[in-house]
Amino acid sequence: MVTAADVLRDLVGIPSASAVSNVPVIAYAERLLQGRGWHTRRMAYAGADGIEKANLIAVPEQHQGGLPQVGLAFVCHTDTVPYRNEWTEALNLKETGGVLHGCGACDVKGSLACLLTAIAETDAADLRRPVALVLTADEEIGCIGTTRLLAEDTIRPRYAVVCEPTSLRPATAGKGYGLARMKVTGREAHSAFPGKGVSAVFVAAEVLRAIETWERDDAGMRNALFEPPRTTYNVGLVQGGTAKNIIPGGCVMTVEWRPLPEEDAAEGGRRLEALACEIEARNEGCTIEVEALRADVGFARKAGAELGPMLAGMLGRPECGISFGSEATRFARVAEEVVVIGPGDMQTAHSDRECVPAVQLAEWTECVKKLLHGIQD
Numbered sequence: 001m002v003t004a005a006d007v008l009r010d011l012v013g014i015p016s017a018s019a020v021s022n023v024p025v026i027a028y029a030e031r032l033l034q035g036r037g038w039h040t041r042r043m044a045y046a047g048a049d050g051i052e053k054a055n056l057i058a059v060p061e062q063h064q065g066g067l068p069q070v071g072l073a074f075v076c077h078t079d080t081v082p083y084r085n086e087w088t089e090a091l092n093l094k095e096t097g098g099v100l101h102g103c104g105a106c107d108v109k110g111s112l113a114c115l116l117t118a119i120a121e122t123d124a125a126d127l128r129r130p131v132a133l134v135l136t137a138d139e140e141i142g143c144i145g146t147t148r149l150l151a152e153d154t155i156r157p158r159y160a161v162v163c164e165p166t167s168l169r170p171a172t173a174g175k176g177y178g179l180a181r182m183k184v185t186g187r188e189a190h191s192a193f194p195g196k197g198v199s200a201v202f203v204a205a206e207v208l209r210a211i212e213t214w215e216r217d218d219a220g221m222r223n224a225l226f227e228p229p230r231t232t233y234n235v236g237l238v239q240g241g242t243a244k245n246i247i248p249g250g251c252v253m254t255v256e257w258r259p260l261p262e263e264d265a266a267e268g269g270r271r272l273e274a275l276a277c278e279i280e281a282r283n284e285g286c287t288i289e290v291e292a293l294r295a296d297v298g299f300a301r302k303a304g305a306e307l308g309p310m311l312a313g314m315l316g317r318p319e320c321g322i323s324f325g326s327e328a329t330r331f332a333r334v335a336e337e338v339v340v341i342g343p344g345d346m347q348t349a350h351s352d353r354e355c356v357p358a359v360q361l362a363e364w365t366e367c368v369k370k371l372l373h374g375i376q377d
Helices: 004-012 023-034 061-066 109-120 144-151 200-216 267-281 307-315 358-373
Strands: 038-046 052-060 069-077 094-096 099-101 131-136 156-163 171-174 177-185 232-240 250-258 287-296 320-322 337-341 355-357
Touching (some): 004 109, 004 358, 023 038, 023 052, 023 109, 023 131, 038 144, 052 061, 052 144, 061 069, 069 109, 069 144, 109 156, 109 358, 177 267, 200 232, 200 250, 267 287, 307 337
Parallel strands (some): 069 131, 069 156, 156 337, 171 320
Antiparallel strands (some): 038 052, 052 131, 094 099, 171 337, 177 250, 177 287, 232 250
């Protein structure tokens, strides 16, 4: 009998980092789905770099006329982040002590392996209520596939199970995501005569220290579902200066924040603008521009929610919140209820430590089989 671990071994062996096409993964899924009585619809598009990408919607053949509405949709992205060249076994799934290691093992091919295995072990003709499998492209670079899919109104689920590694804890809330670029402009001069210039890097350091203070601040709103239980800030990129002996005239920083779902996602950008004005005022000859790039709201458990508590009971694990981004924020706009869940722990993902416990694969496969048979409306 083919297990989820067997399917995962195949999936890990298919390169699908966002920089390459995900079509081979989609084709693998199509072959299995079509052989088990599911109707598939592939929606191809060209990425910004011209590489072919594809989303896929699959439903049992007897329910294809009901699209775009379905009771329950399992949503799973098919791309991974890139891996370092030094990780020579990235595409070769290895098992050590009941734990499977490989690129995408938990984020998120472990979940996809469970979905495909559960479908393969279920007679599609027995599924009375409308259910769908939704496979997407380019999640790791901004949920591009999902955004396209929902803009085309191709799927409208009542409930959405979004696959991400949560150690099988049902995540019924998720933080939002904010992103901004800050450009500090000073005045170049020979480094031997610092009084003739204004260092954009020194001014940027003031900005960095202020944001570091925000990040360490224990005041403000809290939500115990999350770890950490507050809005967080990060400066991921800093680029400035032209040469070692020139007072730097420019410095650019990329700032992100992850707001609690009950907070205004754009508030982080407004705080940066206020900070820019404050620091400009005490640094004559300097300007600071703030370019808001993203302000995505999070998602939260709604009153009367059913799916999250049901999954918590089925799996014997408490509900939680997730601090990382996912497609749930998009699906929360169209679905009554969204839950993020899957085998593995995100803390191992995006690294050569990525892994998933085999026991969680088996557990989630059985849970998916139960969901396929009921609780879709």
